[in-house]
Amino acid sequence: MQIPSAILTLVLGMALVLGGLWVGQTINLLPIDASVNAPIYDELFKVLFTIGIILFVGITGLLIFSLIRFRRRSGQIGDGVAIEGNLPLEIFWTAVPAIVVLFVGLYSYDIYDRMGGMVPLAHDHMGGMHEERIWGGISSGSVGSEMVADVLPIEVTAMQFAFLFHYPDGDITAGELHVPADRPITLRMESKDVIHAFWVPEFRLKQDIIPGQPTQLSFTATRPGRYPIVCAELCGPYHGGMRSTVVVDEADEWQTWFSSNAKPTPLTDTTVANT
Amino acid sequence: MTVTLPPNSTAPAPKLQPTGWLRYLSFSVDHKVIGLQYLVCGFVFYLIGGALAGAIRTELASPVADFMARDVYNQVLTLHGTVMIFLWIVPVVNGAFGNYLIPFYVGARDMAFPRLNAVAFWLIPPAGLMLVASYFITGAAQSGWTAYPPLSITTPATGQIIWIVSVLLLGGSSIFGGINFIATILKLRRPGLKLMQMPMYCWAMLGTSILVVASTPVLAGTLVLLSFDIVAHTGFFNPSLGGNVVVYQHLFWFYSHPAVYIMVLPAFGLVSEILPIHARKPLFGYVTMVYSIMAIVVLGLIVWAHHMFTSGTPPWMRLFFTIATAFIAVPTGIKFFNWLATLWGGKISLNSAVLFSCGFIVNFVLGGITGVALAQVPFDIHVHDTYFVVAHFHYIVFGGSVFVIFASIYHWYPKFTGRMLNEDLGRFHCALTFIGFNFCFGPQHWLGLNGMPRRVAEYDPQFTLINQISSVGALLMAISTLPFLWNVIHSAFYGKVAGDNPWNALTPEWLTSSPPPVENWVGEAPLVKEPYAYGVPIDEIDLSATSGRDLWSSGK
Amino acid sequence: MTSTLPVQPDSTDSSEIESTETHGHAVEEHGDFRMFGLATFLVADAMTFAGFFAAYLTFKAVNPLPSGAIYELELPLPILNTVLLLVSSATFHKAGQAIRNSDHARCRRWLLITASLGIAFLISQMVEYFTLPFGLTDNLYASTFFAVTGFHGLHVTLGAVMTLIVWWQARETGGRVTAQNHFPLEAAELYWHFVDGIWVVLFVILYLL
Numbered sequence A: 001m002q003i004p005s006a007i008l009t010l011v012l013g014m015a016l017v018l019g020g021l022w023v024g025q026t027i028n029l030l031p032i033d034a035s036v037n038a039p040i041y042d043e044l045f046k047v048l049f050t051i052g053i054i055l056f057v058g059i060t061g062l063l064i065f066s067l068i069r070f071r072r073r074s075g076q077i078g079d080g081v082a083i084e085g086n087l088p089l090e091i092f093w094t095a096v097p098a099i100v101v102l103f104v105g106l107y108s109y110d111i112y113d114r115m116g117g118m119v120p121l122a123h124d125h126m127g128g129m130h131e132e133r134i135w136g137g138i139s140s141g142s143v144g145s146e147m148v149a150d151v152l153p154i155e156v157t158a159m160q161f162a163f164l165f166h167y168p169d170g171d172i173t174a175g176e177l178h179v180p181a182d183r184p185i186t187l188r189m190e191s192k193d194v195i196h197a198f199w200v201p202e203f204r205l206k207q208d209i210i211p212g213q214p215t216q217l218s219f220t221a222t223r224p225g226r227y228p229i230v231c232a233e234l235c236g237p238y239h240g241g242m243r244s245t246v247v248v249d250e251a252d253e254w255q256t257w258f259s260s261n262a263k264p265t266p267l268t269d270t271t272v273a274n275t
Numbered sequence B: 001m002t003v004t005l006p007p008n009s010t011a012p013a014p015k016l017q018p019t020g021w022l023r024y025l026s027f028s029v030d031h032k033v034i035g036l037q038y039l040v041c042g043f044v045f046y047l048i049g050g051a052l053a054g055a056i057r058t059e060l061a062s063p064v065a066d067f068m069a070r071d072v073y074n075q076v077l078t079l080h081g082t083v084m085i086f087l088w089i090v091p092v093v094n095g096a097f098g099n100y101l102i103p104f105y106v107g108a109r110d111m112a113f114p115r116l117n118a119v120a121f122w123l124i125p126p127a128g129l130m131l132v133a134s135y136f137i138t139g140a141a142q143s144g145w146t147a148y149p150p151l152s153i154t155t156p157a158t159g160q161i162i163w164i165v166s167v168l169l170l171g172g173s174s175i176f177g178g179i180n181f182i183a184t185i186l187k188l189r190r191p192g193l194k195l196m197q198m199p200m201y202c203w204a205m206l207g208t209s210i211l212v213v214a215s216t217p218v219l220a221g222t223l224v225l226l227s228f229d230i231v232a233h234t235g236f237f238n239p240s241l242g243g244n245v246v247v248y249q250h251l252f253w254f255y256s257h258p259a260v261y262i263m264v265l266p267a268f269g270l271v272s273e274i275l276p277i278h279a280r281k282p283l284f285g286y287v288t289m290v291y292s293i294m295a296i297v298v299l300g301l302i303v304w305a306h307h308m309f310t311s312g313t314p315p316w317m318r319l320f321f322t323i324a325t326a327f328i329a330v331p332t333g334i335k336f337f338n339w340l341a342t343l344w345g346g347k348i349s350l351n352s353a354v355l356f357s358c359g360f361i362v363n364f365v366l367g368g369i370t371g372v373a374l375a376q377v378p379f380d381i382h383v384h385d386t387y388f389v390v391a392h393f394h395y396i397v398f399g400g401s402v403f404v405i406f407a408s409i410y411h412w413y414p415k416f417t418g419r420m421l422n423e424d425l426g427r428f429h430c431a432l433t434f435i436g437f438n439f440c441f442g443p444q445h446w447l448g449l450n451g452m453p454r455r456v457a458e459y460d461p462q463f464t465l466i467n468q469i470s471s472v473g474a475l476l477m478a479i480s481t482l483p484f485l486w487n488v489i490h491s492a493f494y495g496k497v498a499g500d501n502p503w504n505a506l507t508p509e510w511l512t513s514s515p516p517p518v519e520n521w522v523g524e525a526p527l528v529k530e531p532y533a534y535g536v537p538i539d540e541i542d543l544s545a546t547s548g549r550d551l552w553s554s555g556k
Numbered sequence C: 001m002t003s004t005l006p007v008q009p010d011s012t013d014s015s016e017i018e019s020t021e022t023h024g025h026a027v028e029e030h031g032d033f034r035m036f037g038l039a040t041f042l043v044a045d046a047m048t049f050a051g052f053f054a055a056y057l058t059f060k061a062v063n064p065l066p067s068g069a070i071y072e073l074e075l076p077l078p079i080l081n082t083v084l085l086l087v088s089s090a091t092f093h094k095a096g097q098a099i100r101n102s103d104h105a106r107c108r109r110w111l112l113i114t115a116s117l118g119i120a121f122l123i124s125q126m127v128e129y130f131t132l133p134f135g136l137t138d139n140l141y142a143s144t145f146f147a148v149t150g151f152h153g154l155h156v157t158l159g160a161v162m163t164l165i166v167w168w169q170a171r172e173t174g175g176r177v178t179a180q181n182h183f184p185l186e187a188a189e190l191y192w193h194f195v196d197g198i199w200v201v202l203f204v205i206l207y208l209l
């Protein structure tokens, strides 16, 4: 007995979708997440990965199937069927990608918003004062507004081939970035020479550091540990060696680090004490 | 120009054009000669670019910069990108196949402006030689194929200037070619041939040429400004003189994003020619194919800033470019589904041309899907400028365009030379390339996601193993070139004689001898109104003898 | 690009004529598509200018002029230039009409006037360059100003040279340009109108905005 092809197609389609969902949910291709927006990012990744797997396996499967099923056997001559078009089918395969793409676009907009990408930058409203104009980046939107007051500002200077971190509060200058966990950080980044980029894979965050155009990046680290800071924009021969480390500490450990390095300006203690 | 004249009488009177193989080394105005000149010249540069890629992969086999100095690595990288894009893919998918095929397809005896055509070709070898020679003489440019300032302003000037000059020449060549294609397709069609009756490759080339004409000049202008910054110390893109580096990026990508469609639209067109012939079926959805090409052209011009999601662009801009970019998946998808439908129910001969085309479909779909992912700002923020991007575009430029170039060579070689290529070697070539390719670039997705930036000569040792796998894949790819080279050279002399129309095809280039005479047809050009009229009409099919699935897509 | 591109209309008119002879059949069959080719080329050329204009406008919008930097443009000379070019467009048109009536003498007179107007434009542009209070590398706007006007000036120079070549070819005996073959003249004319059109846009963007 022959199974009707419609049922077969349906079953295959369902298997494909379920398989894709399973793969998307279980296979993890990303490094550990260490910032507030990393899990948000991973959500998006899972969705994209699932959709990608379904589409790719589906199309490849269809292709391999037709290559085998409709191959020319030896001795066979003659042509295939002269079918040139099929309106419902064509509408179908225009609509499905359109819907998928629209969904993905809106979803990633939402993700971006949750990551703080759509929040106006801290200095945006100070029009007219050009040195203070910030050009882009990710603002502290992922953090509840009540916590914004608690932001730890850090200035990042990039140059060939190093990052320098300066803590205005304690007037600390360091080659490594030390940040407390669970406290919003805002980096204000400037470059001395060419374009560099600040990237922490475990934070899922990257921002170019552009000479002449200060940029900003906000994040909140969650998982204590040491993570690489990678320069991701070709900046010269030693671009590959332009790396640093971000050390995420528990709040009290960080406080110890901070106090032992801070220049003796008593005022800073009050700003950080309430963490 | 009456057809009874002996072929050679078309050569412009004052210059005696050489005949025989010497034609290929001369300023010939015959579109077929020029097409093959493009093809062979491009292939030579492919070998050079591939050798450079080999150097890259050798360096990356170990995590330290031990194989070459770091600045040499950057030069090699820059040359690899520039050679592959401007001297291999663009000249071959446009110049080579366009020149060879378009006049046939529109029923003309040559391109609209034969001399301009020859000029366009002859700009390429000097530009390419200059570029490659700069490596040996002064040191090549080392700021990547994107040449972002201020890096390109501060790296050694001579190499960068040579790079600019040669890209300008290549851009000029490409513009001349584009003008020629537009004029040929729109103005030189054989009387009686309507636009909607042209083979699909014509549409692809029309769309591509529109992109070329609209976007390449912007690159030219930008590079001129950049060269002023380097030699005249102006400050357009030099922040220390008040310039703006991001403006360069906008202008550069305004060309270089369309450039990716310049590299792939003609490939789409070629696949649309190859598949129907070997599947013995009409091209599915001709009309939607045409519209989707034009949609890609329009969308392609307005999505450039997706390369700049981390360049400090304002949020609204990122949002716009995300949506616009992702929407390119819709017209592109239409094309892929149409090809699948073309294969469905066919009688497909699994020869090298078809296998390479199908390899293209698989690879491109994967590259396209990662492209759509990259178009999402939040996703891109993590993987921008990492090996994920490298994997994305190699899946498209190599897995896509290069696969199609090979498919096309297997398909049209009988026309070019009058002899067949060896099929077994061809299938072996295809398998080896496909395997090597996926080994090389598949793992790079993981590298990018896990923290390996691109354009580095040294990297975190945790990535060593994966990089070595990738390098082995590259070695396989290099080896896979050998059977191919042997095949094309050997078959040119000893291959099976092909006859005029070995594939039993209907498109006009097959309706003449192989290789074709100088003026393409002895006698009048054929009028092919239905280039894809393969297949048995549905109502003539014995419905009881076919399975339901054969008719699935016919809607019966 | 700048050096290779503008030569093209010129090479069209000298080289494609011969191919008209050899490919006479094709041209007859398809009409003359050389103007079409030229027009396509001009679209490309226009895109180069569009890129420059876009850069200039963006610079103006986002890069404030540093304090102390001077970027002041006077209007009288550019207005004169605009008039010169617009008039020259009209005179070129006159020349075209004359050649179609086989009036070589009149045609050549108008061509000469056109070329002189073009050269006058270039001289006046030079005067402007030397009287401006800023130089090429003084600041971002200044550089862009010189780049854009210089690129346009290059076009005018080429156009003037082309006009003079056409003038020479339009001589009564022995010249190539005749009532039957006025393509070289028409091509040069289209190019000239194009260059004038670009100037008007340039004038608005650089001087008026």
Ligand code: HEA
Pocket (backbone or CB within 6 Å): A055, A059, A096, A097, A098, A100, A101, B146, B259, B260, B261, B263, B264, B306, B307, B325, B326, B328, B329, B330, B332, B333, B334, B336, B364, B365, B366, B367, B368, B369, B370, B371, B372, B373, B374, B375, B376, B380, B383, B384, B385, B389, B392, B393, B396, B397, B400, B401
């Ligand atoms: C031929 C070349 C080519 C082509 C055709 C493409 C096609 C696409 N590219 Fe790619 N791209 C490059 C070459 C190319 N690219 C190069 C060279 C770079 C790097 C440049 C550099 O920095 O050096 C790059 C970089 C690049 C980036 C920047 C990444 C970064 O630097 O951060 C982005 C981001 O949006 C992107 C997106 C896309 C998209 C969305 C497509 C789309 O056109 C793809 C559309 C196709 C499909 C989607 C598959 C078929 C569709 C279906 C089967 C329908 C169903 C699918 C869905 C619903 C998703 N590309």
Ligand code: HEA
Pocket (backbone or CB within 6 Å): B046, B047, B048, B049, B050, B051, B053, B054, B056, B057, B077, B078, B080, B081, B082, B084, B085, B089, B143, B144, B145, B146, B390, B394, B397, B398, B402, B440, B453, B454, B455, B456, B457, B474, B477, B478, B479, B481
């Ligand atoms: C457009 C087409 C194209 C093609 C076809 C290729 C093909 C290949 N590319 Fe390419 N690549 C680019 C375009 C292309 N690339 C671009 C635009 C960049 C970005 C540059 C930049 O960042 O600025 C890049 C960057 C790039 C990188 C990233 C480097 C980095 O960021 O640090 C890598 C690394 O693996 C790589 C590898 C390869 C490999 C292994 C191949 C292989 O597929 C090549 C296979 C071919 C061969 C192996 C040839 C075989 C022949 C021989 C070996 C014989 C040689 C002998 C003689 C000369 C006589 N490429």
Ligand code: CUA
Pocket (backbone or CB within 6 Å): A159, A160, A161, A195, A196, A197, A231, A232, A233, A234, A235, A236, A238, A239, A240, A242
């Ligand atoms: Cu700094 Cu790369």
Ligand SMILES: [Cu+2]
Pocket (backbone or CB within 6 Å): B256, B257, B260, B303, B304, B306, B307
């Ligand atoms: Cu792009």
